[in-house]
Amino acid sequence: xxxxxxxxxxxxxxxxxxxxxxxxxxxxxxxxxxxxxxxxxxxxxxxxxxxxxxxxxxxxxxxxxxxxxxxxxxxxxxxxxxxxxxxxxxxxxxxxxxxxxxxxxxxxxxxxxxxxxxxxxxxxxxxxxxxxxxxxxxxxxxxxxxxxxxxxxxxxxxxxxxxxxxxxxxxxxxxxxxxxxxxxxxxxxxxxxxxxxxxxxxxxxxxxxxxxxxxxxxxxxxxxxxxxxxxxxxxxxxxxxxxxxxxxxxxxxxxxxxxxxxxxxxxxxxxxxxxxxxxxxxxxxxxxxxxxxxxxxxxxxxxxxxxxxxxxxxxxxxxxxxxxxxxxxxxxxxxxxxxxxxxxxxxxxxxxxxxxxxxxxxxxxxxxxxxxxxxxxxxxxxxxxxxxxxxxxxxxxxxxxxxxxxxxxxxxxxxxxxxxxxxxxxxxxxxxxx
Numbered sequence: 175x176x177x178x179x180x181x182x183x184x185x186x187x188x189x190x191x192x193x194x195x196x197x198x199x200x201x202x203x204x205x206x207x208x209x210x211x212x213x214x215x216x217x218x219x220x221x222x223x224x225x226x227x228x229x230x231x232x233x234x235x236x237x238x239x240x241x242x243x244x245x246x247x248x249x250x251x252x253x254x255x256x257x258x259x260x261x262x263x264x265x266x267x268x269x270x271x272x273x274x275x276x277x278x279x280x281x282x283x284x285x286x287x288x289x290x291x292x293x294x295x296x297x298x299x300x301x302x303x304x305x306x307x308x309x310x311x312x313x314x315x316x317x318x319x320x321x322x323x324x325x326x327x328x329x330x331x332x333x334x335x336x337x338x339x340x341x342x343x344x345x346x347x348x349x350x351x352x353x354x355x356x357x358x359x360x361x362x363x364x365x366x367x368x369x370x371x372x373x374x375x376x377x378x379x380x381x382x383x384x385x386x387x388x389x390x391x392x393x394x395x396x397x398x399x400x401x402x403x404x405x406x407x408x409x410x411x412x413x414x415x416x417x418x419x420x421x422x423x424x425x426x427x428x429x430x431x432x433x434x435x436x437x438x439x440x441x442x443x444x445x446x447x448x449x450x451x452x453x454x455x456x457x458x459x460x461x462x463x464x465x466x467x468x469x470x471x472x473x474x475x476x477x478x479x480x481x482x483x484x485x486x487x488x489x490x491x492x493x494x495x496x497x498x499x500x501x502x503x504x505x506x507x508x509x510x511x512x513x514x515x516x517x518x519x520x521x522x523x524x525x526x527x528x529x530x531x532x533x534x535x536x537x538x539x540x541x542x543x544x545x546x547x548x549x550x551x552x553x554x555x556x557x558x559x560x561x562x563x564x565x566x567x568x569x570x571x572x573x574x575x576x577x578x579x580x581x582x583x584x585x586x587x588x589x590x591x592x593x594x595x596x597x598x599x600x601x602x603x604x605x606x607x608x
Contacts, residue, residue, distance in 0.1 A: 205329055208328050208386055209329050211385055211386055212324070212325075212328060212382065212383070212386045213344060215379040215382025215386075216341075216379065217348060218378050218379050218382070220345055221352060221375055222371055222372040222374065222375025222376060222379075223310075223372055223375075223376075224352035224356075225352045225355050225356050225359070225371055225372070226368060226369055226372040227352075228353050228357075229359060230247070230303055230307070231247070231442055232356065232357070232360060233360065233365055234247060234300070235442045235456075236446070246304065246564070247304055247307055249560050249561050250307055251304075251308060253308075254307070254308035254310075254311030255311035255314050255315040255318075256315065256550055256554055257312060257315060258312050258313075258316050259316075259319065259546045259550040260407055260543075260546050260547070260550050262315050262318070262319050262320070263319040263410075263542045263543040263545060263546020263547065264406050264546070266323050266541075266545075267323070267543050270388075270390065271320040271323060271388055272324075272383060272386070272388045274320040275317055275324075276383055278314070278316045279313075279376045279379055279380050279383075280380060282314075282372075282376060283372070283377060285310075286306065286369050286372055286376075287370070287373055289302065289306045289309075290366045290369035290373075291366070292366075293364070294364060294367065298364075298366070303365075306369070315546075318545070318546075319546040322529065322533070322541070322542075322545040323538070323541040324388055325337065325338070326533040326538065328386075328388070331534060334533055335474075335475075335478060335527070335530040336478075338525075338526040338533075339474040339475035339526045342467065342470075342522045342526050343467070343471030343472050343475070343522075345467075346465075346467035346471060348464075350461050350465060350468065352460075353456070353461050356457070357453045357456070357457040361453070406543060407546075409540065409543070410543035410544045413536070413540055413544075414547065422590070423487060424551070426488065426587070427551065428551060429583070429586050430491055430583065432555040432556070432558050432559040433559060433582050433583055433586075434491075434494050434495050434498055434580060434583035435498075436559040436562075436563035436579065437501060437502065437563065437575065437576040437579050438494075438497075438498055438501065438517060439556075439560065440563060440564070440567070441460070441501075443567065445459055445507075449507045449510070455507060458507075458511065459507075459510065462511050462514045462518070463515070464518060465515060465518065466514065466515040466517060466519035466520075466521070467519070467521050470520060470522040470523065471522040471526065473522075474522045474526055479526075479527050486523055486524075487527060488590070490520045491583070492587045492588075493520050494520065494524075494583065495580045495581075495582075495583030495584045495586075495587060497516060497580075498580030499576070499577050500513040500580075501514075501576055502577040502580065503577060532544060532548070
């Protein structure tokens with residue numbers, strides 16, 4: 175769950191700092207066809223990545239059952255993404271976003287082929303799998319800011335929330351099919367052959383991106399050397415800090431990712447430890463999680479969410495903490511599965527609203543860097559949480575660890591909700607000019 179931030183849509187171009195944000199549907203001819211083609215490519219690429227991701231995770235979990243090794247994979251991949259996220263965000267604001275996405279996909283495909291051949295030759299070792307995840311993380315750090323910054327270039331602002339919600343539902347549908355397919359592929363194929371599935375879908379995704387026209391950005395300069403990169407990232411950071419709501423949600427974001435979500439992200443280990451290591455059980459809980467996200471995304475697309483998005487995000491954060499406690503206390507797989515469904519149901523309430531609000535509020539020439547900054551924070555918060563949760567779950571009852579994480583989340587949200595501040599102050603920049 176890589177989610178962003180919030181705020182109500184600015185009521186005037188001055189609040190946004192970018193007049194182009196106040197666009198109408200007439201400014202985006204054939205936008206529906208364009209975004210459909212773009213999202214089709216993204217969805218197909220995500221499908222291949224998800225199938226391989228589930229296959230790798232389950233391969234290690236079923237082979238070792240170790241929370242430490244599971245956490246090691248997760249931490250290595252996240253830290254690798256953190257290395258390239260910040261420069262990737264700057265590149266997304268300075269160079270062709272289309273070229274960045276295509277280049278990242280092709281690089282992943284090329285490296286995956288090499289690693290697949292090595293594994294098929296008999297080198298199915300943990301260090302090799304971690305290397306694959308790290309390389310994919312490096313490319314993902316470049317690709318993700320470009321993707322998030324491209325969507326508002328293709329869609330009228332009035333349609334952003336619904337497009338993001340529909341996109342979330344499409345991705346959730348992929349997550350329904352991916353676990354099932356991964357479970358089947360693991361039965362009949364070696365992991366090396368499964369890696370090739372990702373290569374095929376990545377190539378198809380690249381073809382779709384090639385068919386999309388993405389407007390070029392007009393930029394003042396390009397960063398030169400380390401000092402230039404720091405200066406460009408600081409520009410985005412200073413603008414973000416002018417918005418009280420972004421600062422407040424940043425605290426929620428870091429705490430949730432580091433404390434509350436790690437137990438939910440370790441569901442394969444939870445299922446194996448508590449209910450057995452049958453592959454269908456692993457697939458079931460992931461599919462139910464995704465079913466919840468599909469339904470939640472469709473509801474949000476039709477509903478539009480609460481007027482005050484900060485309230486919506488804080489409610490969802492509190493629910494996540496509650497559901498995390500429920501996962502730890504579940505007496506059987508049925509109850510655990512129910513919590514997975516309702517957990518997934520609430521995900522779009524955080525993700526889609528937060529991403530949309532960033533896209534609405536942050537000027538286009540800063541959007542890539544802003545999304546990269548958020549992803550960078552996530553890339554640090556998640557490994558910290560997983561680095562603590564994984565080894566801890568190997569020495570302490572995993573139920574106890576999960577309940578403690580959820581309880582700490584509820585306490586944090588309760589404290590933060592005592593001093594919310596006026597919505598108008600939370601959602602408007604104190605200094606709208608970057």
